[in-house]
Amino acid sequence: MANVLAVNALVLLLVFLACTPIVDSAEFADQTSDGANEEIPHLGKLPGKILTSLYTWPGGSHDQQIAALGSALADKGHVLHLLGNNLPRDEKLISSFKASDVIYYKSPFTAEDVLKEEAYIKSVAEKSGAGPHLIMRTQKHTSDDCRALFTDIATLARLKNEAYDLMITNVFFPCDVLLAHYLNIPFIGVTTTHEYPTFRKSLYGYPAELSYVPETFFGATDKMTFMQRVQNVFQHLLFSHVLPPILLRDFVQIQKDFDINPDSSLPCMMGKAALWLGYSDLSLDYPRPSMPNFVPVGGMALSAAKALDTELEEFVQGSDNHGVIVYSLGCKIYTFGNPQIVENFAKAFSRLPQRVIWRYDGDQPTNLGNNTKLMKWIPQNDLLGHSKTRLFIGHGGRNGVYEALYHGIPMILTPLMAHDQWDNAARVVSKGMGLQLDSKMITEENVFEAISEVLSNKRYQEEVSHYSAILRDLPPAKEQAIFWIEHVLKFGGEHLRAHVFELNCIxxxxxxxxxxxxxxxxxxxxxxxxxxxxxxxxxxxxxxxxxxxxxxxxx
The missing domain is CATH 1.20.5 (Single alpha-helices involved in coiled-coils or other helix-helix interfaces)
Structure with missing residues (x-):
């Protein structure tokens, strides 16, 4: 009997020691300190005075999606202030927030630094794709920018004096979270995808069902083989337990240097969000367990297509019954840097009966066909909503995928850099809405064959039309987001958070x-x-x- 009891005691000790270091720190962090147990204030007032922010680097899907939310809040009568560094930005994007005031702080970077970084990202994306090294590089830039904000005494004093009711934060990296705690105001986290390497399931309390919920950066579906499930477990360990302490360390240092909630861990502070708004929904994502404090708002930035300008409309109408193909690699990487890949696309396009509208900024390809129109900027949503559009070729960013899905356009995706691009492509392929091409193995033939397959096989159009109908039938994402933001303004978000945050590993x-x-x-x-x-x-x-x-x- 004594031996059995001794074995049980040893097992308990070993399990405790093994469990403690690998558990999500926000999920099971020590909650006994005053800082960790602070309650989100119950405000009970509408309209609210709300602060939101711009992403460190100008442009990108992060700003576009939060701009859509900001403009909707302004239309509802809320007072919106916009915070950002003083790097040159698209004035049209800034005005789309409908902010009553824009507050700038001095960036540690220059416009030349931005151009160099974009060139570096493009070269890395083409050679090896995005990975932890690129995420860590972005983390360093973002933390440097964050430190610049917290050393700007005048801006911090102004933000304090504004007495905001709420902050809407982009949680790609946690500078906004630090600022919300510094200002002592509740905050709502917004993700421009379902999950980030620093934004984990544990932050809003639902379990990691690794048997059928694929991890980020994996590109798997919810129907995994044995080896995929093994890889999924390792992906989970990497992105939930190994990388976050590394990615957050500079922000943890900022927390210490500026004495922001010193008794609470940074993941715990992130987990104190009153609400999470995730850019995901059932038409694109897979069913998975969730919690009341996570609201899916996939397609929040969607809008109806507008009429094209005269010149572009004439080009589209000239396609007759063949229709047009829209090709765009997003707002960060306009085209492949490898001239051979560009020529392969140009040759493949020249063999098609369809007309092609190609967002492109560079030297004109030698093999460009008469059916292809190059443009430095395209009204992508308006083109995808046009009745003559037959196919969308993109890099797999959430905005482009959602626009194509909303308008019922089949897709061919070539993921390049952001971790969610592979995940988005996997979802599009698994749901039968399109095909995926390996960006490092693009030839004229496989581009032409992929386009021919999608355009000739009615299955792709039928499937994307089916999921488009599901997306349109769901409650409008923007209205859902506004409802829950106003709900938090009135009642706080503590009643939405599960008790899981107060439980330890055992x-x-x-x-x-x-x-x-x-x-x-x-x-x-x-x-x-x-x-x-x-x-x-x-x-x-x-x-x-x-x-x-x-x-x-x-x-």
């Missing part, structure tokens, strides 16, 4: 309960064994007495 996985049941079973077995042994001993004595009695009687 409690969450019911390890204590399991070991207690093992202990009870062990005691029960010991007692049963003792009783059986006692009964056997009594029986043996009785039998022995009977034998003695018989022998004595015979004598």
């Amino acid at each position: 409690q969450y996985y019911l390890i204590d309960v399991g070991l207690f049941l093992i202990l009870l079973a062990t005691v029960f077995i010991y007692i049963l064994r003792y009783i059986c042994g006692l009964c056997c001993s009594v029986c043996k004595r009785c039998l022995k007495r009977n034998d003695l009695f018989k022998h004595s009687k015979n004598d």
